[in-house]
Amino acid sequence: MTRVRVAGVGLTRFGRTPDRTGRDLFAEAALAAREDAGVPREDIEHLNYGNFMGAFAERQGHQGPLMAEAAGLSCPATRYEEACASSGVAAREAVKSIRAGECDVMLVGGMERMSNLDTAGVTEALASAADELYEVRAGITFPGAYALMARAYFETFGGSREDLAHVAVKNHRHALNNEFAQYQREITVEGALDAPPVAEPLHLYDACPITDGASALVLVSDEYAEAHDLDAPVSIAGTGQGGDKMALQDRDHLARTPAATAAAAEAYADAGRGPEDVDVAEVHDCFTVAEVLALESLGFYEPGEGIGAARRGETAIGGDRPVNLSGGLKAKGHPVGATGGSQLVEMTRLLRGDHPNSDAVSGARVGLTHNAGGTVASAVVHVLEVVE
Amino acid sequence: MTRVRVAGVGLTRFGRTPDRTGRDLFAEAALAAREDAGVPREDIEHLNYGNFMGAFAERQGHQGPLMAEAAGLSCPATRYEEACASSGVAAREAVKSIRAGECDVMLVGGMERMSNLDTAGVTEALASAADELYEVRAGITFPGAYALMARAYFETFGGSREDLAHVAVKNHRHALNNEFAQYQREITVEGALDAPPVAEPLHLYDACPITDGASALVLVSDEYAEAHDLDAPVSIAGTGQGGDKMALQDRDHLARTPAATAAAAEAYADAGRGPEDVDVAEVHDCFTVAEVLALESLGFYEPGEGIGAARRGETAIGGDRPVNLSGGLKAKGHPVGATGGSQLVEMTRLLRGDHPNSDAVSGARVGLTHNAGGTVASAVVHVLEVVE
Numbered sequence: 001m002t003r004v005r006v007a008g009v010g011l012t013r014f015g016r017t018p019d020r021t022g023r024d025l026f027a028e029a030a031l032a033a034r035e036d037a038g039v040p041r042e043d044i045e046h047l048n049y050g051n052f053m054g055a056f057a058e059r060q061g062h063q064g065p066l067m068a069e070a071a072g073l074s075c076p077a078t079r080y081e082e083a084c085a086s087s088g089v090a091a092r093e094a095v096k097s098i099r100a101g102e103c104d105v106m107l108v109g110g111m112e113r114m115s116n117l118d119t120a121g122v123t124e125a126l127a128s129a130a131d132e133l134y135e136v137r138a139g140i141t142f143p144g145a146y147a148l149m150a151r152a153y154f155e156t157f158g159g160s161r162e163d164l165a166h167v168a169v170k171n172h173r174h175a176l177n178n179e180f181a182q183y184q185r186e187i188t189v190e191g192a193l194d195a196p197p198v199a200e201p202l203h204l205y206d207a208c209p210i211t212d213g214a215s216a217l218v219l220v221s222d223e224y225a226e227a228h229d230l231d232a233p234v235s236i237a238g239t240g241q242g243g244d245k246m247a248l249q250d251r252d253h254l255a256r257t258p259a260a261t262a263a264a265a266e267a268y269a270d271a272g273r274g275p276e277d278v279d280v281a282e283v284h285d286c287f288t289v290a291e292v293l294a295l296e297s298l299g300f301y302e303p304g305e306g307i308g309a310a311r312r313g314e315t316a317i318g319g320d321r322p323v324n325l326s327g328g329l330k331a332k333g334h335p336v337g338a339t340g341g342s343q344l345v346e347m348t349r350l351l352r353g354d355h356p357n358s359d360a361v362s363g364a365r366v367g368l369t370h371n372a373g374g375t376v377a378s379a380v381v382h383v384l385e386v387v388e
Numbered sequence: 389m390t391r392v393r394v395a396g397v398g399l400t401r402f403g404r405t406p407d408r409t410g411r412d413l414f415a416e417a418a419l420a421a422r423e424d425a426g427v428p429r430e431d432i433e434h435l436n437y438g439n440f441m442g443a444f445a446e447r448q449g450h451q452g453p454l455m456a457e458a459a460g461l462s463c464p465a466t467r468y469e470e471a472c473a474s475s476g477v478a479a480r481e482a483v484k485s486i487r488a489g490e491c492d493v494m495l496v497g498g499m500e501r502m503s504n505l506d507t508a509g510v511t512e513a514l515a516s517a518a519d520e521l522y523e524v525r526a527g528i529t530f531p532g533a534y535a536l537m538a539r540a541y542f543e544t545f546g547g548s549r550e551d552l553a554h555v556a557v558k559n560h561r562h563a564l565n566n567e568f569a570q571y572q573r574e575i576t577v578e579g580a581l582d583a584p585p586v587a588e589p590l591h592l593y594d595a596c597p598i599t600d601g602a603s604a605l606v607l608v609s610d611e612y613a614e615a616h617d618l619d620a621p622v623s624i625a626g627t628g629q630g631g632d633k634m635a636l637q638d639r640d641h642l643a644r645t646p647a648a649t650a651a652a653a654e655a656y657a658d659a660g661r662g663p664e665d666v667d668v669a670e671v672h673d674c675f676t677v678a679e680v681l682a683l684e685s686l687g688f689y690e691p692g693e694g695i696g697a698a699r700r701g702e703t704a705i706g707g708d709r710p711v712n713l714s715g716g717l718k719a720k721g722h723p724v725g726a727t728g729g730s731q732l733v734e735m736t737r738l739l740r741g742d743h744p745n746s747d748a749v750s751g752a753r754v755g756l757t758h759n760a761g762g763t764v765a766s767a768v769v770h771v772l773e774v775v776e
Contacts, residue, residue: 021521054516055443059524061516062471065765066634076631076650076766078477081467083450089466093481100488128442128449133409136447243464246454262464377453378464 002221004098005232005387007105008037009345014182014213014333016115022051022058022214023070026111029214029338030071033107037218038230044218045103047077048094050087050110051337056125057113071107071216081337083129084286086110087215088340088371088380092239094219095382104224109216110342112335122210126336129374131247142286143207145248145375147199150289152254154201157304161201164288165192166310168205168330171285174317175327177356182211182333206288211333215341217348234348238271238383240264246377257376260297264370264381268299271366271383275299278321278383279364280350282343284372285328291315294370295323298381317360325350325357340371340380347384390609392486393620393775395493396425397733402570402601402721404503410439410446410602411458414499417602417726418459421495425606426618432606433491435465436482438475438498439725444513445501459495459604469725471517472674474498475603476728476759476768480627482607483770492612497604498730500723510598514724517762519635530674531595533636533763535587538677540642542589545692547680549589553580554698555676556593556718562705563715565744570599570721594676599721603729605736622736626659626771628652634765645764648685652758652769656687659754659771663687666709666771667752668738670731672760673716679703682758683711686769705748713738713745728759728768735772 010032012025026049034041047068054060064077080090087110094108114122127136130145140148153159169189175181187205195204225232242262245251252258268274275298283298285291295306300321309315315323326332326346329339347367349355367384398420400413414437422429435456442448452465468478475498482496502510515524518533528536541547557577563569575593583592613620630650633639640646656662663686671686673679683694688709697703703711714720714734717727735755737743755772 023521052449053443055441055513058520059512059516060520061440061469062518062634062762062765064470065631065762066519068631069633069638074631076629076647078481078629079469081449081469082452093466096488096490097484100484102484124447125443128447130450131454132446132448133411241464241466243453243456243462245457246450250457259464374450374453377450 001099002223004095004236005220005222005225006217006234006236006348007039007220007225007230007232008033008218009348010036010216011180011342011345012214013180014211014335017212018116020212022054022111022113023066025113025212025214026067027070029109029216030107033216033218039105039218041072043105044073044075044107046075046106047073048080048090048106048108049077050080050090050340052081052083052086052112053125053336057117082378083373084336085340085371085373085378085380086337091341091344092241092380095236095239098219098221104221106219107216108219108341109214110337110340111214112337113212114210114335115212134247134249143199143202146287146289147202148248149254150201153289156255157307159307161193162189163307163311164206165189167288167291168192170310170316171324171328171330174325174357175331178327178332181327181331182209183331202287208286208329208334211335213333213335213338215338215345217341217344233387234351235385235387236382237385238267238273240266240270240381242379244377248375257293257297259376260294260370260372260379263379264298267381267383273366273383277366278368279366280321280325280361281323281368282326282347283323283370285324285330286334298368298370322360325360343369343371344382351384351386389487390611392483392624393608393610393613394605394622394624394736395427395608395613395618395620396421396606397736398424398604399568399730399733400602401568402599402723405600406504408600410442410448410499410501411454413501413600413602414455415458417497417604418495421604421606427493427606429460431493432461432463432495434463434494435461436468436478436494436496437465438468438478438728440469440471440474440500441513441724445505470766471761472724473728473759473761473766473768474725479729479732480629480768483624483627486607486609492609494607495604496607496729497602498725498728499602500725501600502598502723503600522635522637531587531590534675534677535590536636537642537763538589541677544643545695547695549581550577551695551699552594552676553577555679556580558698558704559673559712559716559718562713562745563719566715566720569715569719570597571719590675596674596717596722599723601721601723601726603726603733605729605732621775622739623773623775624770625773626655626661628654628658628769630767632765636763645681645685647764648682648758648760648767651767652686655769655771661754661771665754666756667754668709668713668749669711669756670714670735671711671758673712673718674722686756686758710748713748731757731759732770739772739774
């Protein structure tokens with residue numbers, strides 16, 4: 001079985017660009033990835049593409065062939081939709097295809113256009129990642145759902161709004177150097193505590209913003225990388241996926257995300273690694289509490305102990321295992337269908353040493369990305385490694 | 389590399405059931421497939437699921453985990469969206485996963501709920517499979533797009549509305565015995581010619597109906613089938629996928645579907661077969677002309693010669709290579725996201741000998757399914773074989 005290498009990566013700057021079409025955004029990221037890889041377009045055999053809410057945002061389904069064309073490719077394309085984990089799943093299936101010898105060179109990535117809708121429209125579209133019959137009709141949208149999870153966490157394990165504020169402050173600080181981030185601006189714990197409530201205990205700075213953006217990666221087999229003398233020092237060494245009941249009411253515990261635990265277990269086993277080997281991670285912090293739940297599900301902390309990680313500085317620049325050095329979904333932004341791919345782009349750059357925050361993890365060999373769908377009814381985890 | 393076997397199949401009766409939810413439909417098909425397979429639910433490792441317009445029809449994205457739960461499974465699930473080829477792509481990726489040794493047992497299938505929308509709503513949702521910027525805004529919806537393709541065909545190769553009427557008459561006749569078909573009723577050439585126009589030269593009986601329905605298959609590895617002594621006499625021996633420019637205006641020729649040609653070439657090579665080996669086929673006749681284009685793209689006829697196949701009886705019961713013995717999308721119905729899976733279900737039953745039309749192809753060893761997205765900007769082809 002061949003090893004899968006990241007040959008090139010590309011991103012748009014995340015932010016609000018309501019005048020740019022989805023195909024425009026994805027083309028920019030795809031071109032950047034191809035240029036970074038130095039791979040001719042003719043060599044790309046398939047596009048695995050993630051998008052979540054294109055039907056709402058642009059009345060555009062069937063985006064696979066559309067985006068292949070936008071990227072200048074004439075190969076087949078497949079769209080994956082797994083809510084906020086759409087491009088994580090797309091990347092996972094690409095890893096499997098290359099390992100199986102089906103393809104030597106694939107483009108993977110995702111795109112979301114959101115800011116052309118008004119806030120009510122975005123909220124409605126995002127809500128389609130929850131159970132329409134049993135959650136959305138009862139009035140639950142995502143801030144409310146994650147608020148329930150935060151409350152359950154606090155009641156089970158303790159913790160406070162201030163602990164969560166430290167997550168937001170950390171991720172904003174991490175984004176300061178990231179030229180692709182939506183927000184390159186510091187916030188304070190006091191500012192976060194004083195921000196208007198969204199759904200108690202979550203306030204404005206506990207939530208990620210509404211973002212337009214795209215991500216792309218060129219993945220290749222070891223054999224292709226060597227035959228073409230590519231500079232591709234990072235491999236995707238492990239991949240895993242987990243699932244859970246869709247509606248929160250059907251879960252055993254609101255303050256656990258077993259889909260992420262299962263995805264991590266599979267990815268660790270696949271890579272022959274464990275949580276203790278991970279030097280740096282990008283996790284799905286759509287809300288601050290989601291980062292805490294991720295830290296615990298990934299095995300970095302015991303249940304109940306992840307809540308203090310940001311406050312103690314352990315997940316910050318200078319800490320033992322920095323988390324979300326990109327700024328995370330919180331400060332870098334969350335163009336839903338692009339996020340899983342974007343995490344892989346950021347991690348590749350961190351491990352290659354050409355990320356503005358690479359100095360914070362110099363010598364890092366193993367990175368992890370965690371991409372979640374809905375209230376973690378879906379999760380995808382990847383383990384990346386520097387190739388020896 | 390292991391061989392992939394079809395262990396069990398399930399369908400809902402196709403038709404108009406606006407009061408049934410999507411999860412209700414898929415659960416019925418999935419349960420039928422599991423019962424047919426005799427495989428315990430715990431053994432199913434992953435669901436590959438196709439759905440196209442759930443965002444429009446039920447405001448429901450993220451259907452992977454929702455449908456896994458509806459099917460009584462606790463495994464991860466992935467949603468594929470490739471317009472009308474959604475469950476064809478889902479099945480293709482499942483075949484690859486089993487061959488790669490990632491899974492031994494998978495559930496694949498799809499669902500579409502359409503009739504709860506009004507006709508304008510369905511038309512708008514279906515239009516999202518075309519290019520929103522350059523086709524839909526110019527006024528093109530799918531009947532218009534396929535009418536352009538039919539006109540281009542007539543102008544290039546000749547042919548008439550009467551030739552197309554024979555396709556519709558044949559497929560309605562084939563559906564007479566199919567208890568899962570939306571229409572079990574004969575039509576006549578005269579009736580088809582006299583039916584109201586939709587988009588010239590296509591009239592009412594040239595178009596498939598609006599349909600609710602679901603399909604499911606249990607796919608297993610050879611090793612699993614043998615270890616559990618399963619009665620699974622049909623294998624998926626070849627799979628292929630092709631892509632094309634999204635908008636008709638960008639194509640080289642409106643009366644050719646090169647995405648299907650590419651998909652067929654890949655599937656034939658994969659199976660070690662050619663068009664001459666195919667005893668029976670299910671093709672994507674969303675409009676009558678689409679069946680003609682498929683026959684030619686699949687290599688059954690030279691360009692310009694497929695138009696007379698139904699009139700000459702060659703693709704009918706009693707002909708050399710019957711096509712759409714299920715009734716096709718035309719008479720059986722076209723619940724978009726379920727169709728690719730449904731074609732595999734019908735073909736499995738035809739080859740196993742337990743389809744009501746199996747007698748028409750007794751002794752058949754090799755079957756082909758052709759599932760297309762949009763105006764064939766995507767295509768997936770599978771070759772099925774009776775296991776020796």
